[in-house]
Amino acid sequence: MQSNLQKTVVSAAIGLALAVTGLNSHAAEWTWKVQSLWQPGTTNQKAFERFAANVNKMTGGRLEIKTLPVHSVVKHSETLEAVGAGILDGHHSGGAYFAGKEAGLQICTELNGAFENTYQAQLWFEYGGGTELCREAYAKFGTYYVGPVWFGQESMPFNKPLHSIDDFKAKGIKMRSPEGMGAAIWRRIGAGVVTLPGSEVFTALERGVIDGTDWGTLSMNQELGYHKIAPYPLYPGF
Incomplete structure (x- = not known):
């Protein structure tokens, strides 16, 4: 990976963190190592793999995302620092796992009891300043917050x-x-x-x-x- 690429992170209501840069028609092919929170073979990991396949297709093969399951490179609680340090190029995880390091990261996963459904939460991220707040919080770790990824009501x-x-x-x-x-x-x-x-x-x-x-x-x-x-x-x- 070229040294001048800007580090970026994604994390959310189980968010996605990536080491990101601008792509153009003259860019070389990149391979990013992105570790998730999910076990191999689970539905969420398969969804992440489909996302990576779609990205590869939409970039004409210029960007390949290696979808690494939980604990492939570092512990689930160490991925944020690993992205900032360049050990990983991104992580697909949740801010709550790092709230002990920065309390504001909690809102990038969920605000317990704040929303009745994921539609309300998404509206807050898009129109209520949620995305901007999360990008500010993640920037402290040398990473960039891309946006939230949602699933249904927990049990x-x-x-x-x-x-x-x-x-x-x-x-x-x-x-x-x-x-x-x-x-x-x-x-x-x-x-x-x-x-x-x-x-x-x-x-x-x-x-x-x-x-x-x-x-x-x-x-x-x-x-x-x-x-x-x-x-x-x-x-x-x-």
Whole structure:
């Protein structure tokens, strides 16, 4: 990759971060290494691979994006710094995983309880200044925020039934969650918080390290088999 290319990052409601530069008809062919948050073979990883294939086609083969699954080069919690340092050319991840380093990155993934649906969130990014705020936050890491990537309403699977907020504390619930606003909410209602990548959630549930997880939609959770050992989903998420 040419040394004068501008670093860029994407991240969002599971965003996409890329090391970006302007393309023109005389540009040489580039190959970018972009690591995602997703496990190999999952629906989200396949969607990312389709995105990369579309980019390659639309640039006439000049730009190839290597779609690396979670932990291919660095840990899921290290991709932001890896992009800024040039180890990766981009990441497809979520700002909440880096909110401990910059609190403002939380809004680039989600504002818990702020929107009723993804349409409202997208409107805020496009017309309410959300994209500009995220670009300002990501610039502190030498990266560039491209924009958000959305999926449906999340569901949270648990290994025991929960009927009220009080149950989180009364039943000693240990919750997998990224650091940031979500983790603060779980602690506030009495749950213990454990930070894990999605690739370790099934084993953690199976071994009783956690009782539930904030991960993805009903279909995303079922694809990874969470329903087999955590058959009590809370829906919708917040």
